[in-house]
Amino acid sequence: MRRRERMMEDLDRDIREHIAMETQDNIERGMSPEEARYAAVRKFGNVTRVKEETREVWGFVWLEQFSQDLRFGLRMLRKSPGFTAVAVLTLALGIGANTAIFSVINAVLLKMLPVQNPHQLVLLDWASHGWPGASVLNGLSGTWHQDKSGQMTSTSFSYPIYEQIRTRNQAFSSVAALAGNGSQLNVGYKGQPGRADGELVSGMFFSTLGVEPILGRLLIADDDRNEASPVAVISYGYWQRRFGGDPGVVGRTITVNSILFTVVGVSPPEFYGIQPGRSVEVWLPLHTQPQVEPRWSPSSPEPGKNTEALPTSLFEARDHWWVLIIGRLRPDASEQQAEAGLEVILQQAIAVDVKPSSKPEAIPHLNVESGSKGLDNSRREFSKPLFILMAVVGMVLLIASINIANLMLARGTTRQKEIAVRLAVGAGRTRLVRQLLTESALLAGLGGAVGLALAFWGTDFLVALMASGRGPLNLNVSPDPRVLGFTAVISLLAGILFGLSPALRSTRLELTPNLKESAGEQLAVTNAKRGVRLRLRGALVVTQMSLSLVILVGAGLFVRTLRNLQNVNAGFNEQDLLLFGIDPTQAGYKGERLAEFYQELTRRLEALPGVRTVSLSHSTLIGGGGNFQRIRVQGYKPKSGEEVGAAINWIGPKFFETLGIPLVLGRTIADGDAERAPKVVVVNEQFVRQFLDDGQPIGRRFSLGETSGEETEIVGIVRDTKYFDLRQEAPATIYVPWLQQLDLNGAMHFEVRTADDPMKLVSAVRRVAQDMDANLALYDVKSQVAQINESLFQARLFAQLTSFFGALAALLACVGLYGVMAFAVSRRTREIGVRMALGASRAEIVEMILRETFVLLGLGIVIGILAALGAARLISSLLYGIAPNDPYTCVAVCAVLAGVALVACYIPARRAMRVDPMVALRYE
């Protein structure tokens, strides 16, 4: 740098000397002094350019010019604070919304697990066509998916398969198993009960993932043996919340489902398990399952035998699939190699169970999936909604950018003189365009920075909205380099989008007309260009209108969907109903004691003042969960690929009465339908329609289970009700007396019909349960109405967000339209004056303005409707009770936009009306 300064100092003098010498030579050649000097200067060339080129030799010119541009740009922005404020705010809203949605997309879809080398992690799953035969797979715990074609996948394997993979694999440097996705455990500490999200993992879990404890130690292989003393690892969040961050927690004992465990360590703050969105709080060794979660253990009832058969251990059962398998690849192994090797192991492991009669396509085949981002579940659930929201905010940003572009075009017009002068004194056009683009980039940068700040708040709000459907959604939405990069990129793109055209346009000038003052000459030239310019801005406004229309139509559809869902008849009386869940098996109750506990609890609850009736059931309605049971009905031929089964719920005697489900035929469940009584069920009307032909349904028999298990008799028919959620039609449902399948019903939910607001009775209900057993905690305590509202969270999310963004888009489009019409009126003041002088009335002038406005509106509507119809098909799976091309919604939105257009052209029309012809004709 210093060297360059020195060199450049002398250059001035060198050049002067050079020209002086040439002048001298010319004089000696016989020219006059003035001629000599003139010739010398001409021969030398452009001094400024020479200096610039020499400067460039020494580098850093780009940097100098850039900082110059920045400083100039800042000065220009400060000169017009109104424009700057409006532009920055508009951009901030658009960019902020995009960044907020992207942060969530990042957390759900893109972020890697916070472990060592996540790229080496793989998850195993399997796929088959239709359910594998019962000899291979009889019980499945965990997640599974089946699509319309019957293709099914799941991540759950049996423990013997896991053992085979663990001992015989070639591709993994280490492998682990886990179970208990979504397990709620009853954790007691210092005598206080509480619930925690728990997971059972094999000994190698933490070392496979590569996680280090921040206190104590994590689980090791030795902890995961039958004889090992039970130890537990707690999460950082749970340690803070439940144990107050006490550093002495290592070595303390806790009870988990009444079993004593010793806490050996705390996991690091950023580690949450392998499922984004879910925070595991306690990890236990897999081999503690028989004590901690005994109800998972399969019992194999044989027809005719006592139902209390010896449970097979889950660790030996070949036909119960319940563990997830995660492995870390060796550095030299590829996913394909691993998949090939593991598939062989799987087939050998199940070979002995595959019967010759099994369909070959129903045999499961192993797949290896990338595990770097953890389990799929949150992704599946939130992918589509997030992408739709991303599209919506993308359109809003586009609309906002167009507004800024229009603003800048208008500003370019006022700066024409300045630019003309600069071009006249020799500025290169590229340099000027570069400087104008820097101004745009500066604006975009400011908008991006403010937008980022807005996004912080927006992201929290968005996550809260998404979580209102279920428990807390623990997403790590803190901005990471990817989010910051995203913000920077879209700010830059927006800046180029709205800056490029104005910059190019304003520098492509005929200089002479602009430097002259005369309006008359100007008019002829600018009229032609005005036509072009207006057409461009008109096209931009039409785009804005179309985009707004698309978003508003979407909003209309979602709002109607939400309204439809809220008004749908669920088939029961959801008012004044308190729900809660309780799990006495976690305090050691089973068999007779369990049945007595529930019966006593029911009695005590009914005795409470303000309680009308009480019942219990395995699943609550519209809770998002439920069970499906395969059945065999004599005489029923299943369609191809159809799974013959129905929804099933285990209920207490007063269930239908408490929920207000009318009985149609026969009788409901009674107290007499107990364990040793004949097996009976109640079914709903849909069941009769689907599986039974005409004839008396009461007394018909069918069997629960795929193979011919014990038969059960239908004693009553009830009205249809919705079961899992509000969207699906009422499924064929079987109601089984809970006492007749006690082994399955450890945890139960209670429904309490109250005389008044159900939430008022919560503390009384809790006290009753505490009095019966202080070790038990209630969970899922809420009113039925609240539960239904929770189930509508996605519909509500969409309705709220699209309405908000639709309103924002319409507002921006309104501002854009106003800008164009105001510009048009101000440019045509002379023309209006002429018209008025020739006899046009004010009304006719206004009519002219309105006509032009509505031409733009009309174009926008036509294009927008076409786009909306196309886009609506993409969201049809999210709608309920309304078609994607619903005409009423389209008409309503068009009316809204027409209103917006009227508001936008109100002021310009008034201004046009007020033009005084005498003034206008003299206007320059």
Next chain:
Amino acid sequence: MSTKEQKEHIELLQGTLDLLILRTLLLGRAHGHAIAKAIEFNSDDVLQVEEGSLYPALHRLIKRGWISFEEGPSENNRRAKFYRLTAKGRRQLAVETSKWDKLAGAIAQILRPAKQEGES
């Protein structure tokens, strides 16, 4: 005046001007004006170098270390920079000259191909 420029002189490629400067300085040190005059003179006035473009070229050569300069009095007793070749520059001149010869020879060969058989 429009925003486009017009050139009247033959535009020498950047590298060629550097070569000519180096060659000129082989005969001894000189200041900028003298170099310009020497190039004109030695090419029989064919090469009318736009004298301004000399200076960026000179600075480029200084930056590369092929020439160096010192201050001194000129003919009219004014202070000027006198440029001379460095050892590195001398070597570079030989390399560039041979490259130029090869290039010129190749072009000449294409423009005037040697006659094949006997001449008629």
